[in-house]
Amino acid sequence: MSKKLLIISFSPIARDARVLKQVRLFTPKYEVTTCGFGPAPEGVKRHLELTHATLPGKTWDALLELKAYKAGYWLMPDVRNAAKALKGLKFDAILADDIDTVPLALSLRPRLGVHADIHEYFPRLHEEHAPWAKRIGPWYLWLCQRYLPRCQSVTTISKRIAQEYEVQTGAKVGVVTNATPYWELSPTPVAEPxxxxxxxxxxxxxxxxxxxxxxxxxxxxxxxxxxxxxxxxxxxxxxxxxxxxxxxxxxxxxxxxxxxxxxxxxxxxxxxxxxxxxxxxxxxxxxxxxxxxxxxxxxxxxxxxxxxxxxxxxxxxxxxxxxxxxxxxxxxxxxxxxxxxxxxxxxxxARELSADSQLLIWERYITKIMGE
Missing domain, CATH: 3.40.50.2000 (Glycogen Phosphorylase B;)
Known part of the structure; x- marks a missing residue:
């Protein structure tokens, strides 16, 4: 019987190029459940479609002001909706996309562990905006420092971002670039102009x-x-x-x-x-x-x-x-x-810069978690 893998992302998974690569990589091997916005991506065993919800601004702002970061996380509507949709379901492993899914993934206690794939450096995501940098940046840093070290493995999109996560959280972070799948094409003649x-x-x-x-x-x-x-x-x-x-x-x-x-x-x-x-x-x-x-x-x-x-x-x-x-x-x-x-x-x-080699990195991490 195939092992059960949950891929969770607060994004429209069927249109999210990076997450879709994960889905296509693992559906032939595991019983894959996806949880995210929009319709089901092709090939999954089960899809839990989330609906967009509005953040309760004043309450959430107050919690962040008080540095009640854990309460602020669990107040987020996307987190609450996903937790409700996933209640009672059991998985062998979870692939959690971006830091906002990681605490939830860990709370589900998958039998073998969690892999986190983080698509940005979240503590400095909008640092050019002073109010964001003052209030939300520290919350993201807390989330990363508290939860990434608890994952069995972590990946992100570039070497420099991986280095910063390692320095700030102590977690070991691998790199899977946003490489595109290989296409069998040839260059066209240069136009004028x-x-x-x-x-x-x-x-x-x-x-x-x-x-x-x-x-x-x-x-x-x-x-x-x-x-x-x-x-x-x-x-x-x-x-x-x-x-x-x-x-x-x-x-x-x-x-x-x-x-x-x-x-x-x-x-x-x-x-x-x-x-x-x-x-x-x-x-x-x-x-x-x-x-x-x-x-x-x-x-x-x-x-x-x-x-x-x-x-x-x-x-x-x-x-x-x-x-x-x-x-x-x-x-x-x-x-x-x-x-x-x-x-x-x-x-x-084109071949060496395609997604082919990058997908092997995710495969190694998930295979290791699954004990295969």
């Missing part, structure tokens, strides 16, 4: 407008944006910018399963993320790996984790900074031959 692309959220702190301004300033490229409507007001602003300049096009987002083939028709993936907080400064985003699987060259900001991979594999150019002028400087100096070489490098490194 060179075609840039960016996909992701429309949040204004993602610096997308600087990318727009940089492309317009360079004057030798086009830019296509595939943006989700997380920040509707800013998305409308970007659409207005696109109407004013034919070099810029804003598209609706495409389903993730269609994204890589959509990106394959472009030349360079671009991502300039300003280091406004610890996570942004040490980001190793899935879009970098999406660009590689799409066989694109890349232009990225000088974020250490991204820069290391781009430089080691010769995938593209690391901009000198995060501004429109920094991007324009890079674009003005590019030739079609260079871009074709970058695309060829992505093709050459």
């Amino acid at each position: 060179i075609r840039l692309v960016h996909s992701g959220t429309s949040h204004r702190e993602r610096n997308i407008e600087a990318t727009v301004d940089g492309v317009i300033e360079a004057g030798n490229c086009t830019l296509d944006l595939y943006l989700t409507p997380n920040d509707p007001e800013h998305l409308e602003h970007l659409k207005q910018r696109a109407q004013e300049n034919s070099a810029i096009t804003v598209h609706p987002p495409v389903p993730y399963e269609q994204l890589i083939e959509t990106l394959n028709g472009y030349d360079l993936g671009v991502f300039l993320l300003p280091p406004i907080n610890f996570n942004f400064a040490n980001v190793l985003p899935n879009k970098l790996f999406d660009f590689v699987q799409a066989r694109l060259g890349v232009v990225v900001s000088p974020s250490p984790e991204m820069a290391r991979i781009v430089n080691e594999a010769g995938l593209g150019v690391v901009a000198p900074g995060y501004s429109a002028s920094d991007l324009a400087q890079v674009l003005k100096g590019l030739t079609k031959t260079q871009v074709q070489e970058f695309k060829a490098a992505s093709h050459a490194h």
Whole structure:
């Protein structure tokens, strides 16, 4: 009889690329139950769908002010709803995604243990906002320090973030990057003008407008944006910018399963993320790996984790900074031959930079917990 594994995430699991990789990895081997928002991901034995609930603001704020952190955690509606849905169910192991699920996972007392997969450095998640840093940052730090060492194993998304968790919590933390599954594609010929692309959220702190301004300033490229409507007001602003300049096009987002083939028709993936907080400064985003699987060259900001991979594999150019002028400087100096070489490098490194090797890391941790 297959052992029972719970994968819990306070996210829409069927659309959460990282969690979905876990589901697809473990459903052939274990009896998998998922608990999260939205419909069931394909292949699971059971899905416990949670409904979004509003945090009881004043009470929660008061508890955090008093540093009643444990009470604050168990007051969270998502935690309470999940605890109710999971009551009475027994599991051999639990894979808990992000720190807000970890105390709950441990409270369920799975027979063999808990693996925590943490997608950000939570104690400094929004440190650029002083009220958040003062009230919520310490609560997240308390959660991490209290609960991560109690897990059988822990992983996160990049080496620098893993190091910070180890320093702050004492837990040993492995790394599973947000690598994209391998795609059997080939680079397309470089267009004239060179075609840039960016996909992701429309949040204004993602610096997308600087990318727009940089492309317009360079004057030798086009830019296509595939943006989700997380920040509707800013998305409308970007659409207005696109109407004013034919070099810029804003598209609706495409389903993730269609994204890589959509990106394959472009030349360079671009991502300039300003280091406004610890996570942004040490980001190793899935879009970098999406660009590689799409066989694109890349232009990225000088974020250490991204820069290391781009430089080691010769995938593209690391901009000198995060501004429109920094991007324009890079674009003005590019030739079609260079871009074709970058695309060829992505093709050459696509297998090693795919999710294949990363999935083995999760597999090792869960197999060890299961005693196999």
